[in-house]
Each structure stands twice: as C-alpha cells, then as structure tokens.
Amino acid sequence: MKGSGLKIYAIAYLLFLYAPILLLPIFAFNDGTIIAFPLQGFTTKWFGELWTNKALHDAVGNSLFIAMMTAIFATLLGVCAARAGAMASFPGKKGITGFIMLPLVLPEIIVAVSLLIVLRQVLDMQLSNWTIIMAHVLICTPFSIAILNGAFQNIDPALEEAALDLGETRWSAFRLVILPLVVPGIISSMLISFTISLDEFIIAFFLTGSNPTMPVYIWGLLRFPASLPVVMALGTLLVTLSIVLLATAEYFRRRGLARAGIKDSGGFL
Amino acid sequence: MARFRWGQSEGGRAALLMAPPFAYALLLLAVPLLAIILFSFWTQDFMDVNTTFTLDNYREIITQPIYGLLLQRSLYVSGCVTIVTVLLAYPIAYFVSFHVDPSRKSIWLFLITIPFWTSYLIRVFLWKVILGYNGVVNSGLMGLGVIDEPLTFILYNVNAVIITLAHAFAPFAILPIFVALEKIDRSLLEASQDLGETRLSTFFRVTLPLSMPGLVAAVLIVFIPTIGDYVTPELMGGAGGKLIANMIQTQFLALNNAPLGAALALVAMICVTAISLLFVFLNRRWLRGRS
Numbered sequence: 001m002k003g004s005g006l007k008i009y010a011i012a013y014l015l016f017l018y019a020p021i022l023l024l025p026i027f028a029f030n031d032g033t034i035i036a037f038p039l040q041g042f043t044t045k046w047f048g049e050l051w052t053n054k055a056l057h058d059a060v061g062n063s064l065f066i067a068m069m070t071a072i073f074a075t076l077l078g079v080c081a082a083r084a085g086a087m088a089s090f091p092g093k094k095g096i097t098g099f100i101m102l103p104l105v106l107p108e109i110i111v112a113v114s115l116l117i118v119l120r121q122v123l124d125m126q127l128s129n130w131t132i133i134m135a136h137v138l139i140c141t142p143f144s145i146a147i148l149n150g151a152f153q154n155i156d157p158a159l160e161e162a163a164l165d166l167g168e169t170r171w172s173a174f175r176l177v178i179l180p181l182v183v184p185g186i187i188s189s190m191l192i193s194f195t196i197s198l199d200e201f202i203i204a205f206f207l208t209g210s211n212p213t214m215p216v217y218i219w220g221l222l223r224f225p226a227s228l229p230v231v232m233a234l235g236t237l238l239v240t241l242s243i244v245l246l247a248t249a250e251y252f253r254r255r256g257l258a259r260a261g262i263k264d265s266g267g268f269l
Numbered sequence: 270m271a272r273f274r275w276g277q278s279e280g281g282r283a284a285l286l287m288a289p290p291f292a293y294a295l296l297l298l299a300v301p302l303l304a305i306i307l308f309s310f311w312t313q314d315f316m317d318v319n320t321t322f323t324l325d326n327y328r329e330i331i332t333q334p335i336y337g338l339l340l341q342r343s344l345y346v347s348g349c350v351t352i353v354t355v356l357l358a359y360p361i362a363y364f365v366s367f368h369v370d371p372s373r374k375s376i377w378l379f380l381i382t383i384p385f386w387t388s389y390l391i392r393v394f395l396w397k398v399i400l401g402y403n404g405v406v407n408s409g410l411m412g413l414g415v416i417d418e419p420l421t422f423i424l425y426n427v428n429a430v431i432i433t434l435a436h437a438f439a440p441f442a443i444l445p446i447f448v449a450l451e452k453i454d455r456s457l458l459e460a461s462q463d464l465g466e467t468r469l470s471t472f473f474r475v476t477l478p479l480s481m482p483g484l485v486a487a488v489l490i491v492f493i494p495t496i497g498d499y500v501t502p503e504l505m506g507g508a509g510g511k512l513i514a515n516m517i518q519t520q521f522l523a524l525n526n527a528p529l530g531a532a533l534a535l536v537a538m539i540c541v542t543a544i545s546l547l548f549v550f551l552n553r554r555w556l557r558g559r560s
Contacts, residue, residue: 006363006364006368007364007368009361010360010361010364010365010377013360013361014380017381017384017436017439018384019399020384020391020392020395020396020399020436021384021392021395023395023399023405027398076289077290077293078290080286080287080288080289080290081286081287084283084284084287085283087279087280087283087286088278088279088280088283089280089283090281090283090284090287093287096287096291097287099291099298100290100291100294102294102298103294103298105489105493105494106298106494107493107494107495107497107498107514107537107538107541108494108497109498109514109517109518109534110302110305110534111301113305113521113527113530113531113534114298114301114302114305114531114534115297116521117304117305117308117531118304121304121308121318122304135297137297138298141294145290170282192386195386199386199388199389201389201500202497202498202500206521206522215389215390218390218391219390219500222390222504231391231394232391234391235388235391238387238388238391239388239391242383242386242387243383246379246382246383246386250375250379254375
C-alpha cells in the first residue's frame with residue numbers, strides 16, 4: 001500500500017525532472033519561430049541550419065577540445081588521489097583529501113572569479129581554451145575521485161602482494177594487475193568529466209578568451225528570439241549525446257564493479 | 270634522499286601519489302582564494318589596480334542598500350530552494366532505498382541523475398517555456414478551464430528562480446539521502462515494529478534520525494552552490510529576481526571593478542559558510558557516529 005503511493009510520487013517526480021528535456025525535441029521539430037504552444041507543424045530545417053553555422057562549429061570544436069583535455073587531466077589526477085586514498089594513511093591525509101574535494105561544494109562563481117583574478121591581474125595571462133581547461137580540471141577532479149574511489153577500494157590487496165611476491169616491480173604490478181581492474185572506472189571517470197566540461201557555463205563564461213565555448217555561444221543565442229529554434233535543435237542533439245555518454249559511463253562503471261566481484265550499490269557518487 | 274625514504278612505507282608512497290592532485294588544488298584553488306581576499310582590500314580604477322590597503326569595498330557593501338538587499342534575497346532563495354529540494358527528494362530517496370528491488374536501484378539512480386548532466390543552460394531556458402505567459406502550465410490550465418487568465422506570478426520573479434533551481438539541484442539532494450538510508454540496518458526497523466511501534470512512528474523514531482547525516486549533507490550540497498548561480502536569476506528572475514551572483518558577475522565583467530566583486534563574493538561566501546556551520550552545529554547530535 002505505502003509502496004504504491006510512493007511509486008506514483010516517484011513517477012510524478014521523474015516526470016518533473018524530465019519535463020524540460022521532453023519539451024526539447026518537440027520545439028526542435030516545430031515549424032515556428034516562437035517557442036510556445038500551439039505547435040505549427042513538423043520541420044527539420046532547424047537541424048539543417050546547424051550544419052551551415054560556422055561560428056557554432058568553432059564553438060563546438062573549442063568545447064570538444066576543452067572537454068577532452070579536461071577528461072584526461074582530471075582522470076590522471078583522480079587516479080593518483082583515488083589510488084592514494086586506497087593505500088595506507090599518512091599524517092594529514094583526511095584534510096588533504098577534503099581540500100581536493102572542496103570544489104564539489106564550492107559555488108562555481110567563486111572558483112571562476114578567483115581564477116580570473118589570478119590569471120588576468122596577477123599573472124597577466126591571455127584567456128584561452130587552456131585557462132578554461134585549468135578550471136574544469138579543478139572542478140572535475142572531485143567527480144573523478146568519487147568514481148575511481150569505488151574502483152580502487154574494491155581491489156583485494158592480496159592481488160598486488162601476490163604480484164610483488166612473484167617478482168614484479170611496484171610499477172609492473174600496478175600496470176599488469178591493478179590497472180586492468182580499474183580501466184572501467186577510468187573510462188567512466190573520463191566520460192563524466194567530459195560531460196561536465198562540455199556543459200559547464202558559469203566558469204567558462206568568465207574564463208573564455210576570444211573563442212567562445214559552446215555553452216557561452218548558446219548563452220549569446222538565448223538573447224535573440226529568432227535563433228531559439230536552432231538552440232532547441234542543438235539542445236536535442238546535445239541531450240542525446242549526453243545520454244549516450246552517460247549510459248556508456250554507467251555501463252563501464254558497472255562492469256568495473258562486476259570485475260572486482262562486488263554487488264552494485266548505487267550511482268556515480 | 271628524502272624521496273627514497275618516503276618510498277619506504279606504504280603511507281609515504283600514498284603521500285607521494287597524493288602530491289600531484291594536492292599541488293594542483295593548492296595552486297588553482299588555495300592561491301586564487303587568497304588572491305581574492307587580498308583583492309577585496311584593494312581598489313581598481315578602470316584598468317589600474319591600487320594596492321593600498323583599504324576597507325572601502327566593504328564600507329560600500331554595508332552602506333549601499335542594494336548589496337544588502339541582493340544578499341538577503343539570495344540567502345532567501347537559497348534557503349527556499351534547499352527546503353523545497355530536500356523535502357521533495359527525501360521520499361524519492363526513501364522509495365528507491367526501501368521499495369525498489371536491489372537489482373534495479375542503480376537504474377533508478379541513473380534515471381534520476383541523467384537530467385542533471387545535460388545542457389544546463391537550455392534546461393533553464395525551457396523552464397521559461399514551461400512557466401511563461403503562453404507557456405505549458407498556463408495553456409494547460411486554461412485548456413482545462415482551471416484559470417481564465419494566464420498566471421503571472423510564476424515567471425520573472427523570485428518564485429520562478431526557486432522552481433528552476435529546485436529542479437536543477439534535485440539529484441544533488443537525492444544521492445546523499447539515499448546513501449544514508451542504504452546504511453540503515455534493516456533489522457532495527459523490524460525490532461522497532463516488534464516492540465510495538467507503528468510504521469509511522471518507526472519512521473520518525475528510527476529511520477529519520479538515522480538518515481539525518483544524509484539529510485544534513487543534502488542541505489549543505491544544495492544550499493552552498495545555489496548562492497553562486499547567476500544563470501537562473503538572469504533568465505528567470507526578471508528585474509525583481511536578480512541575485513548577488515548577478516551583481517558579482519556585473520562587477521567583474523561589465524563594470525571592471527574586480528575588487529568590489531571580490532569583496533561581494535567573499536561576503537556572500539562568509540554568510541553561506543556561517544549559516545552552514547550553524548546548521549551543522551544545530552544538528553550535531555544526529556551526526557555523531559554510532560558504533
């Protein structure tokens with residue numbers, strides 16, 4: 001009884017969560033320039049306009065580059081921290097880990113303005129894709145650590161000890177024994193970091209140079225009513241891409257858990 | 270030499286491994302945060318930064334009523350968003366933890382988290398479409414004959430900002446509560462019912478107190494970041510719904526007054542931290558570890 005009432009609530013809640021995303025394709029295929037009901041008819045011309053928009057292609061290119069670099073660097077740092085986290089303790093370990101995880105709860109605008117001050121006023125650097133990458137690595141590393149912690153902490157230490165006893169060095173034991181076990185976690189972490197970076201706007205808006213990232217470009221479009229249907233079409237593609245990426249990430253995360261031989265107990269965090 | 274000795278113990282090797290991410294966070298987080306504190310005591314005239322120590326920025330924040338008003342409104346919005354989000358999220362976390370078959374829990378969590386990762390800007394914009402004058406809600410309610418004229422109190426004001434932010438932060442609230450609920454030993458619930466408690470009183474006397482750490486985490490993880498959002502108030506808030514983050518953004522990017530922006534960011538951060546600490550302090554009896 002109680003469960004079924006909750007289930008209805010849960011489904012209504014999911015509907016609330018998905019409401020905006022479900023509207024997206026409706027307006028992307030709607031043959032009208034105003035984003036409102038009633039609908040005007042079916043068209044694919046907004047998707048066609050995406051193909052011919054040079055500024056958009058540049059922005060997408062920038063964002064893909066930033067997201068890829070972010071995924072690589074954040075995951076590298078995440079592997080270090082998660083591996084260290086699964087090893088013996090040392091003085092200050094808890095505090096250091098907490099500090100590295102801090103961007104998870106810090107308002108993004110604080111990260112953005114503090115980095116802007118250092119980069120522009122102190123170091124007098126030109127803003128570029130790399131300044132955004134630096135900030136995105138900072139905010140993605142905690143997510144990467146959260147995902148990889150699951151992967152590293154579930155490894156039986158006896159496996160590595162056995163490899164060492166059988167004559168492997170620390171590095172080759174890591175490469176041959178530990179790494180294959182955490183590869184799914186690494187892929188999952190890279191996909192999540194990629195998705196976060198690709199979608200991140202608040203920091204990118206402050207740190208973007210002369211070449212806008214895709215969210216910054218979309219932000220500019222949102223002010224012009226005429227360009228809104230194109231934004232809807234772009235959004236539809238992005239949502240589809242994100243879902244594919246996340247589903248792949250989830251698949252690898254679960255495979256990693258299965259490889260470590262443990263029961264799945266929850267999501268990414 | 271030092272390095273060699275460090276490599277001897279496992280703790281030492283762990284510390285070496287932890288060094289790169291720690292150094293990165295130190296350089297790109299701690300140093301910038303110190304810089305922002307320093308900057309807030311300086312002044313800037315167009316491009317020239319004057320590095321004499323002054324409290325002018327803080328004096329301006331106190332004396333000009335606009336900043337106090339924005340800050341107050343921001344804290345009010347963050348507070349409302351937190352309450353709405355956490356209250357709506359708790360039953361979901363409870364449902365997934367207690368009423369979903371264990372093999373299907375992760376698919377539920379996956380479904381809940383997906384909207385959170387996708388096109389933040391466009392999602393916020395679509396709330397405008399949902400809540401707008403000719404929006405989904407209004408045309409739906411008018412079509413059903415519930416209302417005769419479009420509702421106007423749901424767009425371009427603080428309510429719209431709260432609804433949109435509550436939507437954006439939903440998964441953030443669900444996950445910590447879910448984790449806390451998963452940790453509860455189910456035999457405690459049986460024991461409670463065997464001892465004569467009803468399901469409802471079991472919930473309030475056993476389940477809820479044991480899930481408080483998750484609830485507190487959820488409150489913090491929603492309350493703190495919402496103060497820094499300027500997208501939602503910009504798109505949804507209209508003239509009367511702008512928040513402190515919009516002002517910080519304006520000071521930095523439009524008015525070229527980084528020191529005042531830095532001071533505002535710090536004041537906002539200090540308020541949020543103080544409220545968070547107070548909240549944790551008030552809930553301290555639930556957070557103590559039980560063995």
